[in-house]
Amino acid sequence: MSHSFLRGIAALLAATAATARAHDTWLQTAATVVRPADVVHVDLALGNHGNDHRDFKFAGKLVSLDGGTVEVITPSGGRDDLVPEMIDLGSTAKEGFWSARFVAEAEGLHTVAHRLDRIRETKRSVKSAKTFFVVAEKLDREPKATAEHATPLGHDLELVAETHPVIGMGPGRPIAVRLFFKGRPLADERVSFIPRGVTLAEGFDPKFERRTDAEGRCRWEPTEGTYVLVVAHREEPAGKEATYETIKYSATLVVNVPGRCPCCE
Numbered sequence: 001m002s003h004s005f006l007r008g009i010a011a012l013l014a015a016t017a018a019t020a021r022a023h024d025t026w027l028q029t030a031a032t033v034v035r036p037a038d039v040v041h042v043d044l045a046l047g048n049h050g051n052d053h054r055d056f057k058f059a060g061k062l063v064s065l066d067g068g069t070v071e072v073i074t075p076s077g078g079r080d081d082l083v084p085e086m087i088d089l090g091s092t093a094k095e096g097f098w099s100a101r102f103v104a105e106a107e108g109l110h111t112v113a114h115r116l117d118r119i120r121e122t123k124r125s126v127k128s129a130k131t132f133f134v135v136a137e138k139l140d141r142e143p144k145a146t147a148e149h150a151t152p153l154g155h156d157l158e159l160v161a162e163t164h165p166v167i168g169m170g171p172g173r174p175i176a177v178r179l180f181f182k183g184r185p186l187a188d189e190r191v192s193f194i195p196r197g198v199t200l201a202e203g204f205d206p207k208f209e210r211r212t213d214a215e216g217r218c219r220w221e222p223t224e225g226t227y228v229l230v231v232a233h234r235e236e237p238a239g240k241e242a243t244y245e246t247i248k249y250s251a252t253l254v255v256n257v258p259g260r261c262p263c264c265e
Contacts (some may be wrong), residue, residue, distance in 0.1 A: 023047055023059050024250035026228050027070070027112050027131040032166050032256050034135055038104050042082060042112055044070055045097040053230045054202070056194045062093045064232050068116035070100065075108030075148070104135040109146055109166065115154055124246035128155035131254040132165040144169060157181050157249035159191070160219070169257050176219040177253065179231055185216030192230045193220045222257045229253040
């Protein structure tokens, strides 16, 4: 058996092990349209990526929130830090998720954003996550859609919603996103649109996955349900980051697609 063959097997096993340990974060809220003074519970969860982004399931929990941020960005651009409010809802160190209570005030679209940059030995992991909710005085009519959701927050790897992530969402209405990496559109990258409770086919699943075009854009048509949009990207370390063995980036975006407009229920 040749040395080159053995090296190839070792590399394959190492890559498989790295994938099996890969977990990324996502954010979710129980409601996407609320009234002023309503309580919104913001959950920070971990999982669904240990099998190459094939499902939308919990898989462990962040042991701590050290080095990470969780914040609500209000319609006026204000930022509320949720990390001090977050409580551990797991019964053990690796079960459950983190959750914070936020009292909605100003009407309009609120962005919930998370960032985490951690280094373990010679490996760096950079995670980001987003979700949205709308505060509306009257729930019997659809609020006016605004466009702040289409502005990048500056995450290293970021999914930016080009269609409104709450207002106008419904079955058969495409979800359009644009992918950025370090401020520039990222082309030819896989975006997975994973429904809760569904496991995607191995490899590339054309039913639930798309590749970004030259401008970093792609779109996908949902049915009713909750979806996590997932992107994973690996960069070869160079320059001042050459001390890292690997740098893994991930970005998630959770959206809820109602069977009908939530403002009319």
